[in-house]
Structures are given as structure tokens and as C-alpha cells.
Amino acid sequence: MFEVTFNGSLKGTIRVPSDKSISHRSIMIGSLNAGKVVVKNFLRSEDCLNTLKAFKFLGVSIEEDSDGVITIFGSGKELREPFDVLDVGNSGTSIRLISGILAGQPFYSVITGDRYLRRRPMDRIAVPLRMMGATVFGRENGKYPPLTIIGKRPLEGIVYESPRASAQVKSCILLAGLFTDESVSVTEPVRSRDHTERMLKAFGVDVVVNGLTVSLGKNRELKTDVEIDIPADISSAAFFMVAAAIVPGSEVVLKDVILNPTRTGILDVMEDMGVDFEIFNRRSVSGEEVGDIVVRYSPDLKAVTIGGELIPRLIDEIPAIAVLATQAEGETVIKDASELRVKESDRIKMVVSNLKTLGVEAEEFEDGMRIKGKAKLRGGVVKTSGDHRIAMAFIVAGLVSDETVLIDDIKCIATSYPDFLKHLSSLVDV
Ligand code: S3P
Numbered sequence: 550m551f552e553v554t555f556n557g558s559l560k561g562t563i564r565v566p567s568d569k570s571i572s573h574r575s576i577m578i579g580s581l582n583a584g585k586v587v588v589k590n591f592l593r594s595e596d597c598l599n600t601l602k603a604f605k606f607l608g609v610s611i612e613e614d615s616d617g618v619i620t621i622f623g624s625g626k627e628l629r630e631p632f633d634v635l636d637v638g639n640s641g642t643s644i645r646l647i648s649g650i651l652a653g654q655p656f657y658s659v660i661t662g663d664r665y666l667r668r669r670p671m672d673r674i675a676v677p678l679r680m681m682g683a684t685v686f687g688r689e690n691g692k693y694p695p696l697t698i699i700g701k702r703p704l705e706g707i708v709y710e711s712p713r714a715s716a717q718v719k720s721c722i723l724l725a726g727l728f729t730d731e732s733v734s735v736t737e738p739v740r741s742r743d744h745t746e747r748m749l750k751a752f753g754v755d756v757v758v759n760g761l762t763v764s765l766g767k768n769r770e771l772k773t774d775v776e777i778d779i780p781a782d783i784s785s786a787a788f789f790m791v792a793a794a795i796v797p798g799s800e801v802v803l804k805d806v807i808l809n810p811t812r813t814g815i816l817d818v819m820e821d822m823g824v825d826f827e828i829f830n831r832r833s834v835s836g837e838e839v840g841d842i843v844v845r846y847s848p849d850l851k852a853v854t855i856g857g858e859l860i861p862r863l864i865d866e867i868p869a870i871a872v873l874a875t876q877a878e879g880e881t882v883i884k885d886a887s888e889l890r891v892k893e894s895d896r897i898k899m900v901v902s903n904l905k906t907l908g909v910e911a912e913e914f915e916d917g918m919r920i921k922g923k924a925k926l927r928g929g930v931v932k933t934s935g936d937h938r939i940a941m942a943f944i945v946a947g948l949v950s951d952e953t954v955l956i957d958d959i960k961c962i963a964t965s966y967p968d969f970l971k972h973l974s975s976l977v978d979v
Contacts, residue, residue, distance in 0.1 A: 550930070551956040553947025557979035558798030558846070563972050565786045567592040567779040568807050569965050570716070570744050571837070573600045573642045575619075575777045577650060578748050580609040581727065582623035584773025591619045591779060595963045596640040603635045603647055603660075604628075623771075626727065630656035634695065637662045639893060639935070639964050642717055644694060645674050646745075649721035652683035653728025654700040661695035665935050670891055671696055673713070674721045681707050681725055706731025713888065714861040716741035719763060723749065723756075726765045734764035741861045742811040747836050751775060780807040780839040784938075785966050787815050787869040789976070792945045793844035794824045795876045800845045801976060808838040814862030818870055819844075821853045822877050852879030852922060860885050865892075868942035871900045874920040875909050876949065887916040893964070894936035903931045903943055907950060928952025937964040944973070 572592035577600065579586035591597065591613075601619070605611055608629025610622040628650070635658060637643035644660055648671075651658050661667065667688075675691035684699040685691055706729055711718050719735045723745050726733030738761070746756045746763055752775055755766025786803045793801035808816075808831065819826055825847045831840040852874060855863070863870065867889060874881035889896040901918050904911040906929040910921035928950055931943040940959050947954030962969050 551959040553944055553954040553956065555948045557977055559789070559793055559796050559801050559976040560799060560978040561976045562802040562804060563789065563975065564804040565781045565789065565806070565972065566594065566966055566968065568782040569594065569596060569784065570642065570742060571748070571779045572597040573646065574720070574744055574748050575779065576600045576604055576611070576621065577646055577724065578752060578771070579621040579775070579777070580604045580607070580623050580628070581626050581650070582621065582752065582771045582773055582775065583625035584623060586621040586623060587776045588619040588621065589776070589778040591617055592782070593617060594965050594967055595638055596643065596965060599637040599640050600643045600647070603637055603643065606631045606633070606635055626653070628654050631658050635660040637666070639663050639666055639961070641666060641669055641893070644671065644696070645717040645721050646724060648674050648678060648685070648696060648698060649724035651698040652678045652681060652685070652700050652725045653702055653704050655702045657697070657699050659695050659697050665893060667694045669693070673715065673718050677707060677709050677718070677722050678725060680709070681705050681729070683725070702728055704729040706733050708732060709735045711735055711737050714739040714741045715888070716743070716745070720745035723763065723765060727754070727769050730769070732764070734762055736762040739858050739861055740811060742809070744809070748777070751777070751836050778835045780834050780837055781805040782965070783807050783812050783815065784865040786842065787866040788941045788945050788969070789972070790815070790819065790826070790842065790844045791869045791873045792948055794819070794847045794850070794873060796948050797846050797848070800843065803842045803844070805834070805839055806842050808840050811862055814859045815866040815870060817859065818853060818855060818863065822850045822873065823847055824850065850877035850922070852877045852881040854882045854884070856884040856917070864888060865938060868896060868900050868938045869945065871904065871918065871920055872942050872946045875904065875922050875924045875926065875946065877922040879922060881920045881922065883917040884914065885916055892936070894934035894939060896936065896939065899932065899934050899936060899939045900942070903939065906931060907946060907954065926950035928954055930955045930957060933958045933961055935961045937961045937966065941966065941969055
């Protein structure tokens, strides 16, 4: 049990860890390069280290120096049949994107993860990968890991209408598309994060974006000797942005935060709710927009309704936004977010039940939730269900409770943010 009791404010400047989505992609796409790829500011969290380990297992030479710089000596598109099962732990991004790459490798591989990942749906990638000619097996007819993949080279083309806005599905297909010369395109109902498209372009691959459709063009070879610098993750910054907004007397500066428009939905919500924040020092780093954000205590927050096209732009931030909503006047409604049910945990259920434990009036919907503010939080035992973002969101909730909040498991935080508690302590001003 981890105990949160707090009485003070948060002040100071931090750089939260690097972006998780881009860190995964740097190893995956870097490994398909035939030369040297240098990755600066790689996120050394459990999820991304699992991706790194998987590619070492697939025969790629990867060196890590003490400053966190990673050098990948890619093997071109030729990976090596793994000697054992690839285990990617808790990481949905790893299993779904790596499967796209394994689909183009003419060998046998098995990929699995921890007990939470083995309950997450994989048919969303198994179906299009089979359409491209790969053989994919999994528990319950390919629905759940472990997945067995027998790849094929070349794969067949695909014109895919994705039933959901998922960057993992889109990226899986685009990565598999590197192993065919035929047409490859994915259309989404709403745009999801576009880091794969941006990184493939940085590697010289022809990627054409037309509205909600992303296609691969003629050149699918990756140019060599690319350097990638990874900005800070807005999904990790979210916890400190919310904390600064709700803890009286706070002012926190978050450096180098990614401001890619497919990721900044939380900033739109903060603006609508009346959070006092500013973005400065806007610049571009390795093809991604970046800036510094200052967030100050905001006593007059108001409730909002969040849904539609905004959802994919803030999907991972909903646990943090739910905590923000407890301190906003009125009823915040989140809808169109049924994907939350199949994240690292069922985040609709976990957020609502934990909010109720802390005395907040909240209700679950099939595709979202309703939260009534402004609430005075009481103490209680929060359950994380092994979900890093539930753990961090409720540590932040604990900062505004007059009573002690206990969190049942905080080990899971290492999935994305191993230094979270260290950073939080560095901001405490009593
Ligand atoms: C991710 C995409 C999102 C997100 C996940 C990371 C990615 O998942 O929730 O944390 O890196 O592509 P979906 O693609 O399933 O929406």
C-alpha cells in the first residue's frame, strides 16, 4: 500500500520522461534501417525497454550508453527468427506494432505479455494482418495473446477501413506495408496519433495523408543514418498539469512537452475548464512540435462535456482529466470513449469506482462517465488493477484529499514513468 497525505503546494520545473509512443517507434523503425540510427532521450520505462529487448531478440544490435543515447545498428528488413517467446510485458503498443513487422518476416514467432496484456483484444490486428497474407493464431481464434505469427514475404496489399480510431491498428498495418509493393491504405473514422506516419517520412518512406486515409507510396525503403530526439510525453505531463491546477498555491513548468495536434486534446479541455496555463518556447524537434507549459492553481474550474473527435486526442489522459473534473463546478460528461474499457485496465470502471471510494458522485456509462464537482475528497483505498495511469491519477487525487489515500499497487507506474514519485517530491513546497 502506498500512502498519500499532502499539505502544501507544487512549485518548480521538471522535464517529464520522453514520449512513450515515439520511443517504441524509434526502436521498431530504427531496427528496420540498414545503417546506424541514433536515438536521444529514449524513454527507459518498462514498456519501451520491452520493445528494445524484443528487437535484440530478433537479432538487431542495439547499444545503450550511460547518457540514455541508444544506437541501433539495423539489420535492414531482415530480422532473425527468435529462439524463444517474445514477452513484451504490459505493452499493448509493443505487441500490436511488432506483430505488423513480424507479419513480413518469413519465420515463426510467438509474442505474449503479462496477465493484463493477455486479456486485451488482438483480433483488431489479426484480421488485417491475415488479409495481408500472414498467418496469425491466438487464444480464442486469434483474439487474445499469446499470438503466433508465421510471416510471409512479400505480403499482399490492403485497403482497410478501420472500425475504430486506433493508432496501434493503423501503425501495425503501415509497418506490415513496408513488406509489400502493393497498395496499402488505412482509413480511420477519426484521426488517431500520427507518430508512425511522421517517423516513416523522416526515414524517407513515401507516406500520403489524405483526410482520414493514410497510404504508403512507392518508396518503402528506409534511408540510413537517421537521428531522432524524443520530446517529453504529454500523457505523463498530464498528471502534473492537473496537480498544479488543483493544488492551491501551485505553479509548475513542464519542459519540452510534445504538442503534436493529435495529442493535445487535454490542453483544449484545460482551456475550456478554465485552467490557468500558458505555452511558451514553441519549437520543432525531430519533426514534432514541442513547447514548455506553465500551469498555475486554478480555483474557478468549470465542468465540460468531452466526446467525438476529441477522444483519440486525449484518450490516455482521461484518468487525469477525471481527477481534474472532481474539482470543477458542475457535471463533467465523457462519452464516445468505449476504447477505455480495453486499455491497461477497464479505465471506465476503475476511474468511477475509485472516485466513488473517495466520496465523489460519479456514474459509469458503457462509453464513458459522469463526474460531479466540486467534490471534497475523502480518504480510502484505491485499486489500480496494475494500471500505471490509474495509479498516477489517484496519487494526484490524494494531493487534494484532507484524509489519507492509499494506493494498492504503485509498481505499475514503472510501465511509463519510473521517476514519477521522485519528480513529484522535487516539486513539493511546504
Ligand atoms: C498508442 C495508441 C493508443 C494509446 C496507447 C499508445 C500508440 O492506443 O492509448 O497508449 O503508441 O500508438 P490505441 O491505438 O489502441 O487507441
